[in-house]
Amino acid sequence: MTRENEILAPPESFSDRVAIVTGGSSGIGLATVEELCNGGARVAFSSYEEELGKAVEDRLLHAGHQALFCHGDMSDEQFCRQLVDRTIEKWGDINLLVNNAFSFIAKGLDATTEDWERTMRVGPIGYARMAQFATPYLQKRRHSAVVNVSSVSAFVSQPNRWTYNSAKGAVETLTKCMALDLAPLGIRVNSVSPGWIWTREVAKAAQNDRQRWEPVWGNFHMMRRFGEPVEVARAILFLLSPAASFITAADLPVDGGYLGMGSEGLGLSTTFVGSQ
DSSP: HHHHHHHHHOOOOOOTTEEEEESSSSSSHHHHHHHHHHHHHHHEEEOOOOOHHHHHHHHHHHHHEEEEEEEEOOTTTHHHHHHHHHHHEEEEEEEOEEOOOOOOOOOOOOOOOHHHHHIIIIIHHHHHHOOOOOOOOHTSSSEEEEEEEGGGGTTSOOTTTTTHHHHHHHHHHHHHHHHHHHHGTEEEEEEEEESBSHHHHHHTTTTOHHHHHHHHHHGGGGSSSSSOHHHHHHHHHHHHHHGGOOOSEEEESSSTTOOOOOOOOOOEEEEOOOOO
């Protein structure tokens, strides 16, 4: 049995819901699309990787799910509008929005203006555009919700990550501002902050050698391991569900205890000396 199968029970029913998930062809986005589909939702998802996105759509449709793939770049405002429009054309409704697509440009002193612009346009600006275009439909439905995918990187300093961490920090502030303005419309807005999750980016950094690097990077997490994309997806589904009906403007860390760690880390190399 895989770790994913051991983690949680299947998601609750989303059979009356229409969702949009940006960046839904891999990693956390893909796991979210799959979990929503497993719960009965109709799901539109975007990806800039056309071949991969189409393959995901074909697999979901073959399994009997209702899915719609839209190829495009979330830095393109016109595509953001098109993603909403195509969802309405397909199903006439939008209840849920998951802003997940992000540009993983991690640079510091060497960051160019183009690096900064790309990072911000895909991330916080893309998130804001999607919320703007989806709100006229979200506000018409009960239990409408938005979840923005942030990161532990929004809260801490990390070397050579001015671009990425700044953009994720902006997502945190944006989430709270969105929540305040959309609450009167009946729309909840929250975020999740994953730690080190075994996705393509992490696998690339680990030279695809999980066995070697999980014990090393696991030292930054109380759980002593990487997280799985489905673990983040299940947290997202909770925040999207009526079970979270009185939760808004909140961030849910899905980080295995990363943000709760002190400078001693796991304390494996320190000895505590108490006083009598």
